[in-house]
Amino acid sequence: xxxxxxxxxxxxxxxxxxxxxxxxxxxxxxxxxxxxxxxxxxxxxxxxxxxxxxxxxxxxxxxxxxxxxxxxxxxxxxxxxxxxxxxxxxxxxxxxxxxxxxxxxxxxxxxxxxxxxxxxxxxxxxxxxxxxxxxxxxxxxxxxxxxxxxxxxxxxxxxxxxxxxxxxxxxxxxxxxxxxxxxxxxxxxxxxxxxxxxxxxxxxxxxxxxxxxxxxxxxxxxxxxxxxxxxxxxxxxxxxxxxxxxxxxxxxxxxxxxxxxxxxxxxxxxxxxxxxxxxxxxxxxxxxxxxxxxxxxxxxxxxxxxxxxxxxxxxxxxxxxxxxxxxxxxxxxxxxxxxxxxxxxxxxxxxxxxxxxxxxxxxxxxxxxxxxxxxxxxxxxxxxxxxxx
Numbered sequence: 343x344x345x346x347x348x349x350x351x352x353x354x355x356x357x358x359x360x361x362x363x364x365x366x367x368x369x370x371x372x373x374x375x376x377x378x379x380x381x382x383x384x385x386x387x388x389x390x391x392x393x394x395x396x397x398x399x400x401x402x403x404x405x406x407x408x409x410x411x412x413x414x415x416x417x418x419x420x421x422x423x424x425x426x427x428x429x430x431x432x433x434x435x436x437x438x439x440x441x442x443x444x445x446x447x448x449x450x451x452x453x454x455x456x457x458x459x460x461x462x463x464x465x466x467x468x469x470x471x472x473x474x475x476x477x478x479x480x481x482x483x484x485x486x487x488x489x490x491x492x493x494x495x496x497x498x499x500x501x502x503x504x505x506x507x508x509x510x511x512x513x514x515x516x517x518x519x520x521x522x523x524x525x526x527x528x529x530x531x532x533x534x535x536x537x538x539x540x541x542x543x544x545x546x547x548x549x550x551x552x553x554x555x556x557x558x559x560x561x562x563x564x565x566x567x568x569x570x571x572x573x574x575x576x577x578x579x580x581x582x583x584x585x586x587x588x589x590x591x592x593x594x595x596x597x598x599x600x601x602x603x604x605x606x607x608x609x610x611x612x613x614x615x616x617x618x619x620x621x622x623x624x625x626x627x628x629x630x631x632x633x634x635x636x637x638x639x640x641x642x643x644x645x646x647x648x649x650x651x652x653x654x655x656x657x658x659x660x661x662x663x664x665x666x667x668x669x670x671x672x673x674x675x676x677x678x679x680x681x682x683x684x685x686x687x688x689x690x691x692x693x694x695x696x697x698x699x700x701x702x703x704x705x706x707x708x709x710x711x712x713x714x715x716x717x718x719x720x721x722x723x724x725x726x727x728x729x730x731x
Contacts, residue, residue: 391532396536402540404582572706592612605639614651681702
């Protein structure tokens with residue numbers, strides 16, 4: 343029996359059937375959430391080498407593209423076949439990546455561990471000294487004893503909280519290293535996967551495009567391909583630009599803190615550099631714990647530190663960031679704040695890092711849909727045309 347797909351009743355029936363199936367599936371997942379999450383974790387564990395490999399390949403592709411671009415400009419290499427150029431570029435890419443890792447492990451990591459260990463061991467001494475200074479200050483001030491008692495209680499709560507964090511810091515670092523060590527085999531497999539992905543990246547892209555055109559009709563396939571290009575362009579520009587920007591800010595912070603002889607210079611510079619990857623909230627996330635560290639060691643330098651961080655962030659926000667990132671996001675500050683709060687709530691730290699480009703993609707899709715509907719109605723697309731008159 344031939345099915346007439348142009349019949350509206352057939353279409354309604356098919357859509358109703360799909361909705362019912364999706365509803366049953368959704369209810370089954372909700373009713374057995376623990377079983378579903380355990381299965382999902384098992385699947386992610388199986389696919390972990392491929393996930394790691396894809397992330398490695400995506401990040402290293404920025405270096406690979408840069409090296410291949412430079413090789414194209416060298417006349418002597420123009421006679422080489424594409425596969426030979428790709429092989430040389432991949433070797434150079436991994437040499438650069440391993441050199442960066444070696445420099446970090448050899449020079450930065452030991453000092454970082456020593457700084458954290460020294461800070462954890464010396465915090466009780468710093469707390470005692472700072473408490474003595476505060477007691478001396480309050481004795482010379484004409485303040486109601488009741489307010490002093492409230493302030494002392496709050497201070498003691500704060501100190502207990504800081505000591506608790508410091509006490510748990512080394513075990514957390516140890517557990518993190520253990521997790522990384524236990525995932526060594528998956529990392530090695532991921533490294534191999536990333537090499538294969540980079541060697542035939544054009545082939546994999548073409549295969550994905552071929553499958554998309556096979557599954558969907560031409561119009562929907564073109565939309566999907568355009569969306570994939572847009573997503574790659576937005577994420578690529580944002581992540582590569584933000585990593586470079588944060589590295590520059592970290593080095594600049596290290597130089598300035600060294601000049602002003604701040605304590606725990608390397609540790610604070612790493613904190614500032616890493617947290618700077620997070621848009622909008624990054625400077626606050628980095629400055630607050632760093633200021634607390636300096637407060638315990640030398641309270642007189644806290645103000646100078648905050649002034650330096652303010653100057654660095656102004657340079658980053660007005661000169662360095664715009665030069666590197668440009669208009670790679672294309673959304674206003676309000677939507678950046680909105681995306682950070684929402685994705686941070688659901689995905690934590692990872693959400694705060696990828697939330698902005700992810701929301702930029704969603705924003706662009708909604709914008710295209712709205713403008714397409716307006717165009718069909720013969721209405722203007724510019725938002726300014728809808729302002730109050």
